[in-house]
Amino acid sequence: MPLKHGLTELLYPGESARETNFQNLSWHHLNPPRLIIYVHFVCDMDQPHVREGLTAMHGMLQQLRAAGPMPSLPKRPAGVSYPLAGSCAFCERDETASGDEEVQLDRCSGCRMTRYCGTECQRKDWPRHKVTCAMVHSVEYENWD
Structure with a gap:
């Protein structure tokens, strides 16, 4: 599902978001079950500072005992350009x-x-x-x- 937002700059000033990363927290034992999806709009997941930021965010969720191991972040396919998230x-x-x-x-x-x-x-x-x-x-x- 494509996701959009209305902001032109996000975590890193001056850089426009074109990609998304998701981090999920779930509580299946509750009635009704709950799911929180953190959607991070980023400029380029291939950039080291973006990967470091996403890894740090995942570490914070792990400290809350709410997240499992950090999944690997995929590299963008060569020649692919994503539209601006906004x-x-x-x-x-x-x-x-x-x-x-x-x-x-x-x-x-x-x-x-x-x-x-x-x-x-x-x-x-x-x-x-x-x-x-x-x-x-x-x-x-x-x-x-």
């Missing part, structure tokens, strides 16, 4: 993630998560998005200033 979910053009006040992405009225640069992109993306949209129960944004 871009339109359909067209994925870099200029839609500029953070410029003139470029406003609209959220899907159903899930309130997926963002589009216009109604045409939203309509074209609906066959793909409708499955995910129907599964979203609630969305909470943390540290989203």
